[in-house]
Amino acid sequence: xxxxxxxxxxxxxxxxxxxxxxxxxxxxxxxxxxxxxxxxxxxxxxxxxxxxxxxxxxxxxxxxxxxxxxxxxxxxxxxxxxxxxxxxxxxxxxxxxxxxxxxxxxxxxxxxxxxxxxxxxxxxxxxxxxxxxxxxxxxxxxxxxxxxxxxxxxxxxxxxxxxxxxxxxxxxxxxxxxxxxxxxxxxxxxxxxxxxxxxxxxxxxxx
Numbered sequence: 681x682x683x684x685x686x687x688x689x690x691x692x693x694x695x696x697x698x699x700x701x702x703x704x705x706x707x708x709x710x711x712x713x714x715x716x717x718x719x720x721x722x723x724x725x726x727x728x729x730x731x732x733x734x735x736x737x738x739x740x741x742x743x744x745x746x747x748x749x750x751x752x753x754x755x756x757x758x759x760x761x762x763x764x765x766x767x768x769x770x771x772x773x774x775x776x777x778x779x780x781x782x783x784x785x786x787x788x789x790x791x792x793x794x795x796x797x798x799x800x801x802x803x804x805x806x807x808x809x810x811x812x813x814x815x816x817x818x819x820x821x822x823x824x825x826x827x828x829x830x831x832x833x834x835x836x837x838x839x840x841x842x843x844x845x846x847x848x849x850x851x852x853x854x855x856x857x858x859x860x861x862x863x864x865x866x867x868x869x870x871x872x873x874x875x876x877x878x879x880x881x882x883x884x885x886x887x
Contacts, residue, residue: 684780685734686730688716688727690759692724692727692731693736695716696737696749706745706748707745708744708745709721709724709725712728728747736749736750737749759789761780764798764836792817793819794815794816794873795813795815795816796813796814796829796836797811797813797814798814799811801854802839802852802853803827803852803854804853805855807878809880812880813878813880814877814879815875815877815878816829816872817875822841822871824841824843826875827874828871829871829873830869831869832850832868832869833868836872837850838875839851839860846863848861848864849861
């Protein structure tokens with residue numbers, strides 16, 4: 681069974697998978713070094729060696745593109761889940777990864793985006809359920825009607841966003857929940873990103 685990868689090992693593996701998917705060829709050491717800003721290819725070698733030992737790739741030192749993906753399903757890669765976000769009452773968001781998910785490579789993750797796990801039923805009418813993984817992009821300015829992940833009084837929520845003249849409203853997609861209304865200058869509210877995707881494991885749909 682493949683072992684857990686570090687953050688940088690995940691990024692390098694994702695880069696390899698993406699290059700194989702787009703170019704039908706794995707990257708060279710120079711490609712990886714250039715992409716990640718490494719001046720010394722020995723650093724790349726060290727990371728690849730660690731990834732190989734954990735069972736995700738196999739290398740052929742005689743070939744410039746001698747990297748072969750060997751984990752069980754080459755169309756899925758492990759991604760860290762950084763915390764839980766409430767679709768219901770606010771929940772604490774954790775500073776470190778709490779889990780990993782096997783995310784399909786076709787699920788595009790924009791630069792700097794991250795994953796959060798949903799808990800609660802307030803978005804059920806938008807077909808977002810407990811256990812779903814949301815992809816959050818912190819580089820997008822939210823517009824009215826978009827789903828956002830936000831910190832409210834040190835807790836994390838995911839809601840539909842609306843900006844009014846003097847307030848911000850966070851709406852659920854479940855009639856049992858009332859909108860959360862916040863003064864636009866409230867100091868303990870911060871949007872951390874716009875939801876750009878939702879992933880649900882097929883395992884959850886069985887039984």
